[in-house]
Amino acid sequence: MARKAAANAAKNQSPTNFPEFTAEEELQAYRDMLLIRRFEEKAGQMYGMGLIGGFCHLYIGQEAVVTGITMASEKGKDAQITGYRDHGHMLVMGLDPKGVMAELTGRQGGLSKGKGGSMHMFSNEHRFYGGNGIVGAQASLGTGLAFASKYTGDGSVSITYFGDGAANQGQVYESFNMAKLWNLPVVYIIENNRYAMGTSVERSSATTDFSQRGASFDIPGEQVDGMDVRMVRDAARRAIEHARSGKGPYILEMMTYRYRGHSMSDPAKYRSKDEVTSMRAERDPIEQSKKRMLERGIIDEARLKELETEIRAIVTEAADFATNDPEPDTAELWTDIYAPA
Amino acid sequence: MPNILMPALSPTMEEGKLSKWLVKEGDTVSPGDVLAEIETDKATMEVEAVDAGTVGKLLVEEGTDAVKVNTPIAFLAVEGEDEAAPAEKAPDAAAPKESEQPGPDAAEAKSSQPTITEKAAPAAPQFTAESDPDLPEGVEMVEMTVRQALNEAMAEELRRDERVFVMGEEVAEYQGAYKITQGLLQEFGARRIIDTPITEHGFAGLGVGAAFAGLRPIVEFMTFNFAMQAIDQIINSAAKQLYMSGGQVSAPIVFRGPNGAAARVAAQHSQDYSAWYSHIPGLYVIAPYSAADAKGLLKAAIRSDTPVVFLENEILYGQTFEVPKVDDYVLPIGKARIARKGKDVTIVAYSMGMRYATQATEKLVAAGVDVELIDLRTLRPLDSATVIESVKKTGRCVTVEEGWPQGSIGSEIAARVMEEAFDYLDAPVMRVTGKDVPMPYAANLEKLALPNVDEVIAAVNAVTYRS
Numbered sequence: 141m142a143r144k145a146a147a148n149a150a151k152n153q154s155p156t157n158f159p160e161f162t163a164e165e166e167l168q169a170y171r172d173m174l175l176i177r178r179f180e181e182k183a184g185q186m187y188g189m190g191l192i193g194g195f196c197h198l199y200i201g202q203e204a205v206v207t208g209i210t211m212a213s214e215k216g217k218d219a220q221i222t223g224y225r226d227h228g229h230m231l232v233m234g235l236d237p238k239g240v241m242a243e244l245t246g247r248q249g250g251l252s253k254g255k256g257g258s259m260h261m262f263s264n265e266h267r268f269y270g271g272n273g274i275v276g277a278q279a280s281l282g283t284g285l286a287f288a289s290k291y292t293g294d295g296s297v298s299i300t301y302f303g304d305g306a307a308n309q310g311q312v313y314e315s316f317n318m319a320k321l322w323n324l325p326v327v328y329i330i331e332n333n334r335y336a337m338g339t340s341v342e343r344s345s346a347t348t349d350f351s352q353r354g355a356s357f358d359i360p361g362e363q364v365d366g367m368d369v370r371m372v373r374d375a376a377r378r379a380i381e382h383a384r385s386g387k388g389p390y391i392l393e394m395m396t397y398r399y400r401g402h403s404m405s406d407p408a409k410y411r412s413k414d415e416v417t418s419m420r421a422e423r424d425p426i427e428q429s430k431k432r433m434l435e436r437g438i439i440d441e442a443r444l445k446e447l448e449t450e451i452r453a454i455v456t457e458a459a460d461f462a463t464n465d466p467e468p469d470t471a472e473l474w475t476d477i478y479a480p481a
Numbered sequence: 482m483p484n485i486l487m488p489a490l491s492p493t494m495e496e497g498k499l500s501k502w503l504v505k506e507g508d509t510v511s512p513g514d515v516l517a518e519i520e521t522d523k524a525t526m527e528v529e530a531v532d533a534g535t536v537g538k539l540l541v542e543e544g545t546d547a548v549k550v551n552t553p554i555a556f557l558a559v560e561g562e563d564e565a566a567p568a569e570k571a572p573d574a575a576a577p578k579e580s581e582q583p584g585p586d587a588a589e590a591k592s593s594q595p596t597i598t599e600k601a602a603p604a605a606p607q608f609t610a611e612s613d614p615d616l617p618e619g620v621e622m623v624e625m626t627v628r629q630a631l632n633e634a635m636a637e638e639l640r641r642d643e644r645v646f647v648m649g650e651e652v653a654e655y656q657g658a659y660k661i662t663q664g665l666l667q668e669f670g671a672r673r674i675i676d677t678p679i680t681e682h683g684f685a686g687l688g689v690g691a692a693f694a695g696l697r698p699i700v701e702f703m704t705f706n707f708a709m710q711a712i713d714q715i716i717n718s719a720a721k722q723l724y725m726s727g728g729q730v731s732a733p734i735v736f737r738g739p740n741g742a743a744a745r746v747a748a749q750h751s752q753d754y755s756a757w758y759s760h761i762p763g764l765y766v767i768a769p770y771s772a773a774d775a776k777g778l779l780k781a782a783i784r785s786d787t788p789v790v791f792l793e794n795e796i797l798y799g800q801t802f803e804v805p806k807v808d809d810y811v812l813p814i815g816k817a818r819i820a821r822k823g824k825d826v827t828i829v830a831y832s833m834g835m836r837y838a839t840q841a842t843e844k845l846v847a848a849g850v851d852v853e854l855i856d857l858r859t860l861r862p863l864d865s866a867t868v869i870e871s872v873k874k875t876g877r878c879v880t881v882e883e884g885w886p887q888g889s890i891g892s893e894i895a896a897r898v899m900e901e902a903f904d905y906l907d908a909p910v911m912r913v914t915g916k917d918v919p920m921p922y923a924a925n926l927e928k929l930a931l932p933n934v935d936e937v938i939a940a941v942n943a944v945t946y947r948s
Contacts, residue, residue: 181512184529187489188486221690250727253728269690271725273717283687287687287691289694310682314678318678475728478723478862
């Protein structure tokens with residue numbers, strides 16, 4: 141069954157049958173991806189200035205994944221949960237860029253009041269559950285979100301992201317087993333950016349087709365071009381529909397790439413410059429989207445420039461806020477440890 | 482014209498070598514273009530442009546060593562920006578703080594008290610436990626085992642709140658490995674009483690995720706020895722969640738099951754995790770002895786919005802106690818129980834430690850020692866006030882537990898007594914604990930590894946100078 145689903149997916153993605161976007165969808169996707177890109181570039185710069193501390197994992201290069209998936213999900217209803225490379229998820233889900241950036245700088249106006257940092261942000265309202273720092277932990281947690289959906293019958297789907305590195309953690313398979321055993325509405329998104337920190341997929345994984353990692357649990361899976369937002373949205377629709385209709389979990393392996401190091405302090409010696417350069421030149425999700433829009437006459441250079449200015453203004457506002465917002469009050473040291481009685 | 486600054490590439494980087502410029506003055510750059518390479522002791526990294534513009538003057542020559550972080554290394558004229566505009570505001574107030582200057586110089590420090598340069602942390606809020614509820618006059622007491630009490634507590638809460646469910650290995654069809662969940666499947670059905678595969682890490686995490694989404698899971702571990710597979714989810718996901726989210730997302734979940742030594746099950750199945758979990762801010766840790774406390778505290782745990790580790794004891798499951806027959810018996814978390822009032826010595830115990838302490842107390846009282854016996858019941862938050870007040874009266878303190886001595890609950894009690902009641906002590910605090918060894922299998926050695934009544938009596942004799 142798993143293999144059949146993958147074969148269908150391959151057919152859907154044949155070059156003669158691209159899932160096209162409407163003009164409006166192209167624009168929305170472009171805007172969301174550009175916001176992530178510019179936000180992350182700014183975050184990298186602010187890290188360099190010492191305004192952001194500790195670990196900071198940028199999403200640059202992977203923008204199409206979270207953008208396409210969120211387009212296929214029901215905002216405010218479906219839950220999303222990921223690991224520590226989480227800034228992009230929050231921006232696309234509609235969380236305030238000021239709150240995200242201020243959390244990165246550890247200020248009181250941050251989404252977690254400055255107490256979580258880059259890796260720990262959450263929103264009940266937007267149903268975003270982090271922001272989790274332990275590799276693979278979100279696989280079990282996300283399966284629990286799906287359990288709650290089935291228990292209450294609220295019709296939501298849990299969209300649970302993890303990377304190629306986490307895909308080798310034991311609890312991922314404990315979760316796959318329970319998710320299929322109980323047919324929980326969960327879509328596992330494996331963001332395969334080829335490197336678990338500095339170790340390539342080939343050096344870490346006995347089998348490298350992660351979409352088939354659910355085969356022994358009878359969970360269908362597909363490999364998807366994670367650099368093309370249209371492909372991502374298309375596959376996500378299939379997967380989410382599968383989960384929502386009561387058929388249980390689904391795996392999407394997103395073939396993607398991060399341009400930056402694993403975290404800010406990663407010298408990226410484990411891959412060649414050419415690899416990064418050719419990926420950026422040929423596969424960049426934002427450039428592809430821009431090119432398509434220009435070719436289809438959806439947008440012109442002047443409007444592109446305006447859009448760029450708009451996005452930069454949002455990012456600059458976020459950065460200014462995050463730079464000038466005060467650090468949390470020292471009394472916050474002792475709050476939020478125990479729930480109010 | 483914004484300055485391009487020497488970036489920090491890691492939280493600890495203070496300076497680096499500007500090894501190579503990859504642009505020259507007058508070049509047009511776009512965001513993401515590589516401007517320069519810098520070298521630190523750890524790595525060679527690239528500096529990328531953030532803004533589009535034209536490279537102005539290069540301020541630092543390539544090959545320059547020890548360029549301090551945040552030094553301007555070049556000017557950039559931003560596209561469309563008025564060149565006369567003031568330079569981008571330096572992040573003054575919010576700039577990374579200069580590393581704290583070392584305190585006053587050594588000579589000065591010698592002759593006076595060292596000056597405290599760091600701002601002190603605000604004081605921790607005082608924890609004040611609520612008192613047990615008053616029981617109605619002449620309330621009927623019924624005899625009940627700890628097993629029945631735990632079972633009733635869960636059944637009552639399952640009836641009360643649709644969001645409560647029980648999951649674990651053998652909790653449903655098998656009726657519980659230790660029969661604590663007996664009958665629950667029959668009353669509440671398979672939707673709410675859920676047999677899991679043998680997959681502690683996975684179902685603990687699944688439970689926490691369900692709690693994030695608003696359910697109130699009771700996760701049973703067949704024993705807490707197996708919860709070591711899941712301890713990451715208990716601590717990193719459940720306990721820290723509320724704090725990391727700035728108060729937004731809580732994890733109302735109970736992890737429960739037998740803890741500590743059973744009998745003749747050897748090292749891997751005989752361990753007391755009380756001190757381990759009690760170490761963690763963000764958790765409540767409960768370890769009852771009596772059936773009444775088991776019932777009242779488990780009900781409180783299930784209603785708690787804070788995650789709870791509820792440590793039971795297999796040997797106590799079959800022990801019978803009197804439980805008040807009231808409609809809704811809920812006890813306050815964090816309140817110790819004075820099991821016997823006395824004035825000569827304070828014995829502090831919990832869970833199985835209470836069995837040794839109770840038997841020792843009977844003998845000691847018979848011998849004329851007026852023991853005050855305190856059952857902690859909750860290990861976090863710890864009811865210091867009750868212990869301190871007692872020690873101020875008795876001047877002597879003995880702790881009893883099955884766990885290992887180093888970093889034990891007794892160690893914590895001893896420290897707090899020393900800090901808060903030092904002047905009242907007439908003898909050092911003594912700890913009676915399990916021996917500092919993995920649990921042996923042989924019957925004679927196992928007996929020696931556990932604490933016993935005679936050791937409690939000997940400790941009391943020592944602190945009362947009766948030996």
